[in-house]
Amino acid sequence: MESVFNLLHAVMLIINVFRTNGTFCSLQGEPVYPLLSKDGDIIVGVIFPFHRSWESTEVSYMVKPSPLKCYSQSVIFAIEEINNSSSLLPGVSLGYKIYDTCSSRAMGVKMALALVNGNVNSILDEPCTKPAQAQISHDATCECLSDKRIYPTFLRTVPSDYYQSRALAEMVKQFGWTWVGAIRRDDDYGNSGMAGFTEAAEKLGVCLEYSLPFFTNYSPEKVLRIIQQIKSSTSRVIVAYVTYWDLEMLLDILYEHNITGYQWVGTGAWIADSTVARTDKHKILQGAIGLAVPKTTVTGLKEFILDIHPLKSAGSAIFTEFWEALFNCKYTVQNDSNETIVCTGQEELSEMDNEFTDMTMMPIFNNAYKAVYTIAHTLHDLLGCTQTCPTKKQPDPPTFLEHLKRVRFKTKEGEEFYFDKNGDPASKFEIINLQTIEDHYEFVTVGYYDSSFPAHSRLAVQMPSIVWAQNTSQLPVSVCSESCPPGTRKAVQKGKPICCFDCIPCAEGEISNITDSLKCEQCYQDYWSNQHRNECVKKETEFLSYEETMGILLTAVSIIGTVMTIIIAIIFFRYKNTPIVKANNSELSFLLLFSLALCFLCSLTFIGRPSEWSCVLRHIAFGITFVLCISCILGKTIVVLMAFRATLPGSNVMKWFGPPQQRLSVLAFTLIQVLICLLWLTTSPPFPFKNLKHYKEKIILECQLGSAVGFWAVLGYIGLLALLCFVLAFLARKLPDKFNEAKFITFSMLIFCAVWITFIPAYVSSPGKFTVAVEIFAILASSFGLLFCIFFPKCYIIIMKPEQNTKKQMMSKVPVK
Numbered sequence: 001m002e003s004v005f006n007l008l009h010a011v012m013l014i015i016n017v018f019r020t021n022g023t024f025c026s027l028q029g030e031p032v033y034p035l036l037s038k039d040g041d042i043i044v045g046v047i048f049p050f051h052r053s054w055e056s057t058e059v060s061y062m063v064k065p066s067p068l069k070c071y072s073q074s075v076i077f078a079i080e081e082i083n084n085s086s087s088l089l090p091g092v093s094l095g096y097k098i099y100d101t102c103s104s105r106a107m108g109v110k111m112a113l114a115l116v117n118g119n120v121n122s123i124l125d126e127p128c129t130k131p132a133q134a135q136i137s138h139d140a141t142c143e144c145l146s147d148k149r150i151y152p153t154f155l156r157t158v159p160s161d162y163y164q165s166r167a168l169a170e171m172v173k174q175f176g177w178t179w180v181g182a183i184r185r186d187d188d189y190g191n192s193g194m195a196g197f198t199e200a201a202e203k204l205g206v207c208l209e210y211s212l213p214f215f216t217n218y219s220p221e222k223v224l225r226i227i228q229q230i231k232s233s234t235s236r237v238i239v240a241y242v243t244y245w246d247l248e249m250l251l252d253i254l255y256e257h258n259i260t261g262y263q264w265v266g267t268g269a270w271i272a273d274s275t276v277a278r279t280d281k282h283k284i285l286q287g288a289i290g291l292a293v294p295k296t297t298v299t300g301l302k303e304f305i306l307d308i309h310p311l312k313s314a315g316s317a318i319f320t321e322f323w324e325a326l327f328n329c330k331y332t333v334q335n336d337s338n339e340t341i342v343c344t345g346q347e348e349l350s351e352m353d354n355e356f357t358d359m360t361m362m363p364i365f366n367n368a369y370k371a372v373y374t375i376a377h378t379l380h381d382l383l384g385c386t387q388t389c390p391t392k393k394q395p396d397p398p399t400f401l402e403h404l405k406r407v408r409f410k411t412k413e414g415e416e417f418y419f420d421k422n423g424d425p426a427s428k429f430e431i432i433n434l435q436t437i438e439d440h441y442e443f444v445t446v447g448y449y450d451s452s453f454p455a456h457s458r459l460a461v462q463m464p465s466i467v468w469a470q471n472t473s474q475l476p477v478s479v480c481s482e483s484c485p486p487g488t489r490k491a492v493q494k495g496k497p498i499c500c501f502d503c504i505p506c507a508e509g510e511i512s513n514i515t516d517s518l519k520c521e522q523c524y525q526d527y528w529s530n531q532h533r534n535e536c537v538k539k540e541t542e543f544l545s546y547e548e549t550m551g552i553l554l555t556a557v558s559i560i561g562t563v564m565t566i567i568i569a570i571i572f573f574r575y576k577n578t579p580i581v582k583a584n585n586s587e588l589s590f591l592l593l594f595s596l597a598l599c600f601l602c603s604l605t606f607i608g609r610p611s612e613w614s615c616v617l618r619h620i621a622f623g624i625t626f627v628l629c630i631s632c633i634l635g636k637t638i639v640v641l642m643a644f645r646a647t648l649p650g651s652n653v654m655k656w657f658g659p660p661q662q663r664l665s666v667l668a669f670t671l672i673q674v675l676i677c678l679l680w681l682t683t684s685p686p687f688p689f690k691n692l693k694h695y696k697e698k699i700i701l702e703c704q705l706g707s708a709v710g711f712w713a714v715l716g717y718i719g720l721l722a723l724l725c726f727v728l729a730f731l732a733r734k735l736p737d738k739f740n741e742a743k744f745i746t747f748s749m750l751i752f753c754a755v756w757i758t759f760i761p762a763y764v765s766s767p768g769k770f771t772v773a774v775e776i777f778a779i780l781a782s783s784f785g786l787l788f789c790i791f792f793p794k795c796y797i798i799i800m801k802p803e804q805n806t807k808k809q810m811m812s813k814v815p816v817k
Contacts, residue, residue, distance in 0.1 A: 040390040042081070042097025044375060047099050047111050058117045081300070082376045089380050091388040094372075134401045136374060138367035141268070143192045146422035155423035157367040157374070158452075161189070163427035164267060165196030165292055167449040168239060170459050171289075171431065171577045172265060173204040177237045178499045179480040180206065180265075181230060183250070184241040193241045193267065205516075207480065207499035214242065218251050222582055227257050235479040236469075237263045244270040246265035248279050255282040264477045265467040266290030272363075272432050275414035278443035286436055287469040291429040291449065293363035298410050301365060326352065370417055376406045386542050408606040427451040435467045486513050486534035506533040509696055526690075528697045543701040544607050544769040544776075554776050561600035561783055568791045569593040575798050580805045588639070588662060592632035592790070597623040603776045615686040615703035620677050622779065623714035624670065629786065630721040630752075635662045636790075637728045637745050673717055680710030691768075700768045719756060725749050744789050751785030 083093050101108040109679070137156040139146075145151050146160050172180060182197070184190035193756050194211055201208065210233060212226045234604060239678050240247070247270050254260070264285050270276050273291030276597045280286075324330055329343040383389045395403075430449035447461035468476055484503035489512055506512055506520035511529045522656040523529055523536035530537050545551050569590065576586050602625050605618035639662065689704035705711045726749035732742035759778040766774045797804050 005500065011323060026294040029402075034099050034278050037097045038095045040093040042092065042379065043095045043097060044372065045097050045099075047101055047108065081780050082372065088376050089383070089385055089389060092379070092385070092392050094376065113311050133397055134404050136371040139364060142189050143196055143396055144188050146424055148422060149773050151423075152399075155374075155404065155419050157370045157417070157425055158293065159427035159429065160422070160424045161193040161267075162196055162424075163449075163451045164429065165193050166200040167291055167427075167451075167459065168197050168265060168267070169204055169206060170202035171291075171461070172201065172237070172239065173206055174459060174461060175475060177263075177476075177478040178206050179209055179235045180237040180239055181209050181233050182211040182234045182239045183226070183243065184211060185243060185246055186215040186218075188241070189269070190214075190241045194239075197239065197241065205499070207497040209233050209480070209497075214250065214286075216245055216247055223253060227253065227259065230254075230259055231257065234480070236476050237265060238257055239265045240270070241267055241269060244273040244276045244279075247276050247285075251280055251282065251284055254284055260284055261470055263478070264288035264290075268292045268429070274441075277434065277443075280441070283436065283471075285434055285441075286471055286668070287467050287552050288434040289446070289466065290432055292443075293367065294428050294430045294448070295365060295445070296366045296415075297413070298366055298369055301369065323347070330607050370411065372490075373409065373411065374404065374407050374417070374419075377409045378407050381407070382743045406440070431461060433466050436471055461780045483515045483516060484512075484517065486511075486517070487532045488512060489517050508800040511536055525692055526699065540698040541701050542695070542768050543609055544772045545609070546607055550769075550773055554773065554780070555604060555607060557780055558600050558603045559777075561780060561787070562597050565593055565597040565600060565787060568787070568795055569597075571795055572799060574790075575805070578798065578805045580797055581793055588632050588636050588666070590789075591666065592629060592636070592786075594628035595625055595632055596783055596787055598631055599779060603779045606776050606779075609701045610688040612688060615688055616681065617716065618703065619705075619711065620681070620688050623677055623718065624673055626718050626779075627673035627721060628666070628670050628784075629783075630718060630725055633745060633748070633786065633790070634669065634721060634725040634728070635666050636741065637725055637732065638662075638665070641728060641732050641742075658683075668694075669721060673714065676710070676713050676717060680707055680714065683710065694767055697786055702768075702771065715756075720751075722749055722752050722756070726753060744793060748786045748789035751789065755782045755785065767793045 050247065068298070082088055099111045101111060109153070132676065133153060135154050137154070137158065139158055140156055141158055141161045143160055143162040145154050145156065146162060180201075181196055184194035190213070190749065198208055198211065210229050212229055214223075214226060218226075243248070262284075264287075266288055268291050271288060272292035276285070320331055323343055323345070325345045326349070327341075327343060329341040329347075331343045331345075348716070378400060379385075379395075380389075382395045382400065383391055383393075405419055408416070410416050419425060427449075428451070429449040430445045431449065433444045433446045434441050435444045436442075444465065444467075446465045447459070449459050451458060463475075466473075466475075468474060471594055480497065480500040481493075481502070484501070488502040488503040488505050492498050493500045493502060506529065509529055510520035510522050511533050512520050513534050527536035528539045529535070545553075546555060572581055572586065572589055572593065575581055581589065598621070602621040605614055605621055608614065615735075684707035686703045686706045689702055691700035691702050693698055726746065728743050729745035729749055732746075757779050759774065762774045763771060
């Protein structure tokens with residue numbers, strides 16, 4: 001029904017009348033006559049609401065209802081300009097038949113159907129079926145009318161609610177309102193428009209707490225339920241997809257139930273209507289904001305309208321009625337009443353102050369103006385008019401409709417007009433704000449919306465210019481849940497709309513750096529979330545450095561060990577000709593001291609930021625220097641055993657293990673380790689590695705072993721030599737006490753093995769830089785163990801007991817216990 005009602009505001013072109021064989025019908029009820037008419041070569045049929053009210057009558061459904069009677073408040077619009085044009089339809093005059101709907105649905109439907117079928121006043125047998133007639137509306141905005149499958153002949157000069165709904169949604173989103181209520185007119189206009197708004201709002205993250213249908217004929221009980229729903233809601237913004245008729249009724253009801261202080265958002269059907277502004281005596285709509293057809297000026301239109309003089313339109317009752325209503329006077333005075341003002345016909349329209357004279361209806365006038373011009377330009381093209389039109393024959397409806405869809409022209413003001421594929425014009429809206437100035441409403445333009453612009457610039461609002469509900473400059477807040485700050489994410493509350501949510505802090509390693517983030521983003525692997533979880537910061541890198549306390553201490557101990565080794569070497573070199581130095585194989589002793597110095601120094605390669613060369617150097621240097629060290633000790637152990645065996649009668653074993661053999665054995669044992677290291681380096685060498693698994697919040701810079709087999713082969717070979725050395729030294733532990741080298745070697749190997757056996761579990765379980773510290777500690781501990789056990793007793797004798805450093809003392813025999 002509403003789809004037909006939209007034709008109340010349609011300017012419809014009737015381009016031909018066909019008589020067809022078949023069923024005949026007649027128009028029911030009273031004859032319908034045009035309010036205004038004019039003959040012409042081509043007649044334009046117009047339906048327009050001159051009156052906004054009518055006399056309501058009781059309908060019993062038992063007898064035929066009496067016809068509607070219209071009362072005052074008139075509007076008129078003329079199309080004389082085209083007939084006076086020499087460039088548009090030259091030689092062809094346009095006539096018109098304008099019918100008044102009285103803003104009545106019933107009257108509008110009757111006139112629309114009668115006008116389309118061409119039998120407006122006929123009660124004769126006329127065909128009921130007519131060819132499709134093109135219809136051009138200046139005020140019907142329902143999105144449903146854009147469906148060309150249902151309304152193939154409908155076009156309009158007013159923007160469709162499709163864009164109005166989406167513009168409202170974008171505007172609500174821009175103001176930060178994510179939790180709104182809605183009231184819609186319970187017909188095609190309200191339901192279709194609100195459906196479009198809801199769809200667009202959901203895509204933008206705006207939720208409707210309620211969407212309530214309303215109609216002026218609802219029962220009091222139904223209206224009360226609507227009121228209770230509004231009162232119990234938490235949203236502070238109401239989107240009203242209604243007409244001014246609905247609001248006139250709603251305002252009194254809302255005030256009666258003390259529902260005030262809400263921020264109203266409206267459509268063009270009421271937001272710019274001065275009638276609503278005057279009706280809102282309780283200031284409920286104060287600060288309302290919404291969309292309206294842009295204000296415009298049609299050159300000469302205001303002057304034409306204000307020049308409507310009843311004497312110049314003699315015989316037309318509408319002008320007389322208009323004049324009487326406008327100036328509150330009467331042309332015909334009954335009973336010589338002194339209270340009645342007599343119209344003189346000379347009253348000045350320019351002195352009046354109302355919506356007619358201040359042109360508040362100008363946007364509607366302009367749309368009707370453009371509707372008529374689309375007809376004229378289409379006819380001009382179809383008739384092939386140049387200097388004059390060669391024919392005045394009316395084109396058939398299908399041909400006219402196809403050309404009408406493609407019409408494109410510029411108005412006098414330079415505005416380009418055309419229809420899109422749905423028969424709609426480009427959608428442009430002004431954003432209107434109802435502001436109270438000196439105890440009356442003023443419609444203030446605070447922005448615009450243009451669908452032809454790119455998506456990011458379609459909506460522009462001047463926020464400082466807006467006055468909000470209750471005449472405040474503070475933007476109202478209407479949300480179900482407060483915004484989630486950066487560092488949190490939204491989690492929708494179960495069973496509630498997406499606008500109702502909890503704010504969940506981001507997990508470690510995740511951040512959100514925008515308000516109302518739907519999810520937390522994972523930081524890149526080298527970054528970690530800060531304390532507030534709103535920024536990824538570069539992870540702290542951890543390695544054993546020379547600047548920290550542990551690194552300084554280990555470096556100091558390493559240097560001390562090296563210095564002590566050098567001092568012992570100097571002592572041994574100073575007393576190299578003494579019996580105790582000679583008896584302990586001075587050549588192997590110096591080589592052992594050299595290797596121990598390297599062992600102390602190789603621990604320094606484990607300190608500092610790992611690099612490719614340091615990772616290779618630290619493991620290779622460690623493996624080779626320790627094998628060199630153990631090889632020297634192993635050589636000394638063998639020398640001890642061989643020397644004891646050489647003292648037995650008839651033994652000449654020392655000739656098989658003299659100095660050349662000792663050097664060769666050390667070289668051979670060391671070369672084996674060198675070969676193992678070369679294989680390791682060739683297959684899969686150590687390399688610097690960022691360990692991200694052990695600690696989430698920091699990066700451990702370490703040396704990856706590359707080939708674990710290579711590492712354990714190096715370590716295992718050292719262990720094997722150490723074990724062999726320990727066994728041989730243990731076997732020689734019962735040699736005569738004066739020849740005590742074997743005991744010292746045994747103790748040193750015992751310490752060495754103990755250190756490295758405990759090193760393995762400590763190495764595996766130590767986190768981060770402590771792994772490196774454990775390895776350095778093992779190197780230093782085992783090095784000091786060898787240094788102390790093997791060389792300190794000899795240094796003690798050399799320095800503190802020189803009387804024992806004699807050949808006699810070294811050769812003395814002590815019985816074996």
